[in-house]
Amino acid sequence: MSVVVMYSPDEFGRVALSYGATEAARRSERLVVVNPTKGDSFVDQKFAREDEMSTLQAALDRLEVESELRHEVVPDIAGAVLAAAGDTGATLIVVGIRPRTPVGKLLLGSVAQRLILDAECPVLAVKPDGSEDLLA
Amino acid sequence: MDSLDLLLGGFQQALTIENLFYAILGVFLGTAVGVLPGIGPAMTLALLLPITYSVGPDSALIMFAGIYYGGMYGGSTTSILLNTPGESSSVVTAIEGNKMAKKGRAAQALATAAIGSFVAGTIGTLLLVLFAPSVAGQVVKLGNPSNFALILLALFAVTAVLGTSRLRGFIALFLGLTIGLVGGQTGQARLTFGNPLLADGIDIVVVAVAIFAIGEALWVAAHLRRRPLDIIPVGQPWMSREDWGRSWKPWLRGTAFGFPFGALPAGGAEIPTFLSYVTERKLSKHSDEFGKGAIEGVAGPEAANNASAAGTLVPLLAIGLPTTATAAIMLLAIQSYGIETGPQLFDTEPDLVWALLASLFIGNTLLLLLNLPLAPLWAKLLQIPRPYLYAGILFFASLGAYSVSFQPFDLAILLVIGLLGLAMRRFGLPVLPLIIGVILGPKLEEQLTTSLQISSGDISTLWSEPVAVIVYAFIALALVLIVGNGLRTPKPVEPADDKEEVSA
Secondary structure, three states: OEEEEEOOOOHHHHHHHHHHHHHHHHHOOEEEEEOOEOOOOOOOOOOOOHHHHHHHHHHHHHOOOOEEEEOOEOOOHHHHHHHHHHHHOEEEEEEEOOOOOHHHHHHHOOHHHHHHHHOOOOEEEEOOOOOOOOOO | OHHHHHHHHHHHHHOOHHHHHHHHHHHHHHHHHHHOOOOOHHHHHHHHHHHHHOOOHHHHHHHHHHHHHHHHHHHHHHHHHHOOOOOHHHHHHHHHHHHHHHOOOHHHHHHHHHHHHHHHHHHHHHHHHHHHHHHHHHHOOOOHHHHHHHHHHHHHHHHHOOOOOHHHHHHHHHHHHHHHHOEOOOOOOEOOOOOHHHOOOOOHHHHHHHHHHHHHHHHHHHOOOOOOOOOOOOOOOOOOHHHHHHHHHHHHHHHHHHHHHHHOOOOOOHHHHHHHHHHHHHHOOOHHHOOOOOOHHHHHHHHHHHHHHHHHHHHHHHOOOOOOHHHHHHHHHHHHOOOOOOOOHHHHOHHHHHHHHHHHHHHHHHHHHHHHHHHHHHHHHHHOOHHHHHHHHHHHHHHHHHHHHOOHHHHHHHHHHHHHHHHHHHOOOOOHHHHHHHHHHHHHHHHHHHHHHHOOOOHHHHHOOHHHHHHHHHHHHHHHHHHHHHHHOOOOOOOOOOOOOOOO
């Protein structure tokens, strides 16, 4: 049993991590943090750099719940999160919601929407709201 | 004085609204493709060759020159911020440049690269204006046997001197010569397999697009998903007084290395950038900083690669011999207007040549203005997903190949040679000897047949001119040195995954 967090090194990822950690502690379940990339561009800003990964790992180690970090190259972002949820028997997926214009959504698609529609467990959609930043 | 008048005339032509627009477009495109690893000025020019059907020769060449220079600027950005050279000419820049960026001095590294490129490009273009006409004046007096020898030297030099493996170089060269043989231009059909569509030979545009664009696209498709690289965030490039003091000498020394190497038939920017780096490391008062991000190690090589870009235009304009892939495609562009390239170019097309030379000064200045404030924007280009980029490239490649003669058969050839391009990248064969072989092979044959016709079949005519004898002696000497080197130091077995990163 686990809580899966869809992470990215920005405010949306951090708020998702914050809520995910709280939920994992409340349910006393494993915290699975997923930060995938499609690896099809030279630079992907939503994929944590080495130094960001070590800060993240340190933050996870400080938590009281057991945690796991997945940082990998995959063909499909939402698919990777759903796969992590399936593997670990997730009871909740936490995802940060980014504002998108209709055109932007048409062009870029929405990972959050796919998670909400395809996940087999409840999905918690959060927005940056000044909740505790675990990486600070 | 004569050159100066002609150059001023060139400025007059290059500064018209239309040509200025093409110059700006060229430097923009050039910087963009320079920033993106894998996509380089040669591929871009190959894809843009069809515009020569609808745009005047001066505008097209001005744009192409802008792309050529712009590619040299853009390559440094990727080297410094990403530690992945955008172009083969900026491999050395990555050594110190990326270290500087990691120390938080990315802005200074970008600034010294951009300003150094400007200084070197301007001096190099001045030298080009001074030397090219007089070189052309000498070369135009040479007979066919000497021209034959010079082309032979160019083929030999790009194959044997550049690149890591001579065997691979010669394989690529002979592949190119073979493609150049196809057709019936000499009166007898060669390698046409009885196909009337092959009787006119394979259009070089199709070959260039296939090798550079299709080959690279297939290669990227085969390695689509790679771990993204850590990019170093950067603000506005700027330099302190101390950085200026440490940069200006390397800029000038880099120019001194780059221009002559560019002008030699065995041109290219790899050797001078490396020499410049080694020299700066020796001469620097801060030699302890080398390997940890010394500004001299960025300033010198960046100046060298731009100066060599200017240098490669000397043999291109004055002799009609291309020594880099980009120069080879520029030669194709000139030829596609029905203009005969060679030493007579300065006499037959003075307006065109001088407008091109003037546009180099303009393009260089534009590049400095563009690159200093826009560096963060260029870095954003690296976030474009490769499938989008290469879908566009494949589209333009097919369009370009089809528009050559509106024959669906050309698309089949495009695909076949594109697969050859993929195989060459897989097995580490350099692309340059192939493309030079395709372009210069027929010229070599033409010079040979003309010489033999004049001498009514007497083969000794080939060494009847002093220049030819000197060139042959030079080739022989180089051969002896290469063989001697090969015999003396038995090379360790090369690792199996030694795939040369081919930058098109």
